[in-house]
Amino acid sequence: MKLFDVYPLFSITPVKGEGCWLWDDQGTKYLDLYGGHAPISIGHAHPHYVDMISNQVARLGFYSNSVQNPLQLELAEKLGKISGYEDYTLFLCNSGAEANENALKLASFENGRKKIISFSKGFHGRTSLAVAITDNPKIVAPVNETDNALILPFNDEEALEKAFQEHEICAVIVEGIQGIAGIYEASESFVKKIRSLCDANNAIFISDSVQCGYGRSGKFFSTDYYDVKADIYTMAKAMANGFPIGGVLISPRFKPWHGELGTTFGGSHLACAAAIAVLDVYEKENCIENAAKVGAYTIEKLKQVQGVKDVRGKGLIIGLELENDSAPIRNKLLNEYKIFTGSSSCKKTIRILPALNISTAEIDLFIDALTKCLNDK
Numbered sequence: 001m002k003l004f005d006v007y008p009l010f011s012i013t014p015v016k017g018e019g020c021w022l023w024d025d026q027g028t029k030y031l032d033l034y035g036g037h038a039p040i041s042i043g044h045a046h047p048h049y050v051d052m053i054s055n056q057v058a059r060l061g062f063y064s065n066s067v068q069n070p071l072q073l074e075l076a077e078k079l080g081k082i083s084g085y086e087d088y089t090l091f092l093c094n095s096g097a098e099a100n101e102n103a104l105k106l107a108s109f110e111n112g113r114k115k116i117i118s119f120s121k122g123f124h125g126r127t128s129l130a131v132a133i134t135d136n137p138k139i140v141a142p143v144n145e146t147d148n149a150l151i152l153p154f155n156d157e158e159a160l161e162k163a164f165q166e167h168e169i170c171a172v173i174v175e176g177i178q179g180i181a182g183i184y185e186a187s188e189s190f191v192k193k194i195r196s197l198c199d200a201n202n203a204i205f206i207s208d209s210v211q212c213g214y215g216r217s218g219k220f221f222s223t224d225y226y227d228v229k230a231d232i233y234t235m236a237k238a239m240a241n242g243f244p245i246g247g248v249l250i251s252p253r254f255k256p257w258h259g260e261l262g263t264t265f266g267g268s269h270l271a272c273a274a275a276i277a278v279l280d281v282y283e284k285e286n287c288i289e290n291a292a293k294v295g296a297y298t299i300e301k302l303k304q305v306q307g308v309k310d311v312r313g314k315g316l317i318i319g320l321e322l323e324n325d326s327a328p329i330r331n332k333l334l335n336e337y338k339i340f341t342g343s344s345s346c347k348k349t350i351r352i353l354p355a356l357n358i359s360t361a362e363i364d365l366f367i368d369a370l371t372k373c374l375n376d377k
């Protein structure tokens with residue numbers, strides 16, 4: 001049987017990882033500044049992560065959500081403490097799209113409405129409603145199309161106000177920092193406007209924190225910089241360092257009922273062990289503080305590199321925009337300097353999304369290579 005061919009592939013076969021480094025099947029070593037679309041949060045094969053997963057799978061990898069699972073309670077407790085959202089509750093699922101799908105469903109159950117506001121160039125996943133509110137017609141199948149989606153220009157407060165005047169809005173979903181788009185921040189006043197319009201109109205504010213959340217921005221959620229709280233946060237990528245998991249953080253205004261949401265695999269013993277290991281490492285290695293510190297260092301350094309036109313982002317979710325299409329530079333970084341970086345839908349922008357415990361020495365290797373790549377015509 002062949003694979004259903006939907007992914008363009010690099011001709012590289014990684015077989016081993018350690019921290020921010022990868023090795024391919026030829027023994028070549030790569031600096032990984034991308035973490036496979038951002039899930040790698042504590043580095044590849046972190047010893048504590050390996051121990052926790054190995055011990056758990058040897059005892060009990062999975063049982064369903066119809067029995068007591070103390071690991072879920074431990075994960076929720078730790079997450080509440082580290083995030084500072086102790087009064088919110090946690091629903092566990094398997095991916096970012098599924099987290100968003102559940103968040104939208106919760107919002108609609110709560111106020112009985114249907115219309116969802118999302119924003120241009122945003123990305124929320126590929127399941128039915130998540131993809132319908134994603135601004136990319138190429139990935140929306142006819143069956144996904146819905147009148148319930150209202151996709152507005154990003155950071156446009158006037159358009160947002162007008163939409164609230166003209167429609168009965170169920171929810172607004174926004175990435176605090178748009179990831180795939182090329183790292184664009186929702187402005188402080190835009191985030192505050194979403195909050196106030198949702199409050200005034202009994203609509204639900206959903207923060208899609210799948211990529212920019214979980215400490216990557218240098219705070220647990222990127223909107224924490226503005227002291228604004230969403231009603232629901234969705235999370236996934238960094239949660240279990242690459243093990244499939246998704247999470248929905250739900251404010252106390254929502255009262256659950258049995259059967260309202262559900263999943264077979266979500267919150268399995270093995271997924272919880274992986275996610276607990278990540279939070280243990282966050283605590284022990286001060287990963288969120290490191291993301292803020294090393295991120296600020298990286299952004300400062302990048303601004304000094306000749307040929308870099310713009311640097312965007314916070315912490316370790318960084319977009320660097322070049323004068324022209326970035327693909328040749330990304331390929332050169334990969335093939336000549338053995339450094340993985342990420343693309344974005346803005347063709348000129350390279351995305352940097354490394355593990356949160358990366359060092360400044362590792363960043364220096366990248367800055368050096370990028371400087372050479374850009375100078376070397």
Ligand SMILES: Cc1ncc(COP(=O)(O)O)c(C=O)c1O
Pocket residue numbers: 037095096097098100123124125126175179180208209210211212236237
């Ligand atoms: C902001 C955002 N939301 C949702 C998703 C979908 O997550 P998943 O691929 O885990 O379904 C992504 C994935 O890139 C994302 O970046």
